[in-house]
Amino acid sequence: MEIITTHKNVDFDALGSVFAASILYPQATPILPVSLNPNTRAFLSLHKDIFAFNTSKEINPVEAKKLIVVDTNSWTRLEGMDRLPGKSDLEIHLWDHHPEKGDIKADWSCHELVGATSTLFAKRLEERQEEISPILATLFLAGIYEDTGHLTFPTTTAADAKSVGFLLEQKADLNIVKNFLRPIYGPKQKDLLFEMLKDVKRQKLNGYTVSLAKAHIKGHTPGLSLVVNMFQDIVNVDAAFGIFIEAKRDQCLVIGRSSDDSLDIGSIMRNMGGGGHPNAGSAIVKPADPQSAAEWIIEMIKEGHQSSIQIGDLMSSPVFTVAPKIKMKKVALLLREKGCTGIPVVDGEAVVGIISRRDFRKIKKSPQLDLPVKAFMSTRLFHIGPEKNVGQAVRLMVKNDIGRLPVVKNERLIGIITRSDVMQHYYCERSG
Numbered sequence: 124m125e126i127i128t129t130h131k132n133v134d135f136d137a138l139g140s141v142f143a144a145s146i147l148y149p150q151a152t153p154i155l156p157v158s159l160n161p162n163t164r165a166f167l168s169l170h171k172d173i174f175a176f177n178t179s180k181e182i183n184p185v186e187a188k189k190l191i192v193v194d195t196n197s198w199t200r201l202e203g204m205d206r207l208p209g210k211s212d213l214e215i216h217l218w219d220h221h222p223e224k225g226d227i228k229a230d231w232s233c234h235e236l237v238g239a240t241s242t243l244f245a246k247r248l249e250e251r252q253e254e255i256s257p258i259l260a261t262l263f264l265a266g267i268y269e270d271t272g273h274l275t276f277p278t279t280t281a282a283d284a285k286s287v288g289f290l291l292e293q294k295a296d297l298n299i300v301k302n303f304l305r306p307i308y309g310p311k312q313k314d315l316l317f318e319m320l321k322d323v324k325r326q327k328l329n330g331y332t333v334s335l336a337k338a339h340i341k342g343h344t345p346g347l348s349l350v351v352n353m354f355q356d357i358v359n360v361d362a363a364f365g366i367f368i369e370a371k372r373d374q375c376l377v378i379g380r381s382s383d384d385s386l387d388i389g390s391i392m393r394n395m396g397g398g399g400h401p402n403a404g405s406a407i408v409k410p411a412d413p414q415s416a417a418e419w420i421i422e423m424i425k426e427g428h429q430s431s432i433q434i435g436d437l438m439s440s441p442v443f444t445v446a447p448k449i450k451m452k453k454v455a456l457l458l459r460e461k462g463c464t465g466i467p468v469v470d471g472e473a474v475v476g477i478i479s480r481r482d483f484r485k486i487k488k489s490p491q492l493d494l495p496v497k498a499f500m501s502t503r504l505f506h507i508g509p510e511k512n513v514g515q516a517v518r519l520m521v522k523n524d525i526g527r528l529p530v531v532k533n534e535r536l537i538g539i540i541t542r543s544d545v546m547q548h549y550y551c552e553r554s555g
């Protein structure tokens with residue numbers, strides 16, 4: 124007997140991998156744990172006639188000569204396989220994409236750090252030019268999309284995207300995928316969202332727009348992070364916090380979300396005893412005192428729980444500057460020579476304007492090149508402090524459509540930060 128199995132709380136990647144494996148190992152029986160995620164359970168009950176499988180209770184795994192494990196590499200995550208570890212006459216094949224080291228010792232394994240195990244199977248099926256039914260292609264696509272957040276999670280690789288292309292060629296149905304991957308948003312979640320929106324306030328804290336909302340929950344309420352996401356989208360703030368009061372357990376569940384990497388939600392939540400990453404996180408605080416939880420969060424944002432990279436680290440300095448009376452002709456030469464697109468105009472120590480390549484379009488006749496820079500410079504002045512973060516610089520640049528910001532400390536020009544400095548920071552950070 125040969126069996127294929129996967130981890131408990133079966134998600135789409137696990138489910139897709141089990142049925143993909145049953146194409147590659149046609150003689151093996153798929154065994155699914157009893158505990159399925161709600162969306163995979165719904166998928167299976169709709170496609171009952173198409174997918175044949177057993178549960179671990181219906182077979183005796185000890186009789187297996189070959190075990191194919193997919194989407195996990197740890198024995199404790201399997202169901203009903205307790206007597207298999209250490210069994211001598213058992214050949215184990217492992218297909219997994221998790222980075223953690225597991226305790227399943229395989230005789231053969233396909234382990235690559237891609238976004239989903241389904242990707243590993245899709246790749247193999249494509250190489251073997253297997254015919255895949257649109258339903259199977261749909262299931263594998265759901266697996267890849269769920270594990271990679273529709274190819275947006277940082278764990279996504281080119282292989283995942285290529286497999287998506289292959290599965291779409293095999294007629295995977297995006298409508299079905301969308302339907303089954305739709306997160307939980309029912310009447311309970313809708314009521315919560317409405318409660319949060321009832322007396323919504325936006326506030327400006329440390330340069331960010333922030334909204335904190337309170338709502339009451341009773342017992343286990345799934346989909347709370349989705350509710351906070353929707354709340355943030357509707358209120359349109361840089362960061363949103365839902366403080367969910369659970370009176371019975373005398374605690375508040377705090378969920379935060381930020382669309383600005385520089386406002387680090389994970390760091391705030393770790394301070395509150397929880398965890399997360401820069402864009403999202405959660406914590407449980409006791410007792411159920413939403414007011415002090417809110418004040419705590421506000422205090423932390425004011426103190427600047429943000430990425431450690433400040434403008435001072437990214438700016439160029441010293442800054443090359445020109446005096447207001449310098450002729451435009453000279454400025455043109457300097458811009459070319461220095462290879463920059465703009466220069467601050469400085470009178471004494473004060474920045475009085477910025478002259479950029481764009482300003483040369485104002486010159487209609489060549490004699491104007493003999494006029495001083497102050498006649499053409501832009502005097503709409505924006506600047507930023509060295510202690511500010513990248514997100515704040517980007518907002519100023521985008522809002523005012525400017526490509527560079529003088530960095531000013533104690534009214535003195537100490538550096539300059541440009542659009543390309545910011546881009547470089549973003550791209551290096553993300554690929555590094």
Ligand SMILES: [Mn+2]
Binds near residue numbers: 194220238
């Ligand atoms: Mn997976």
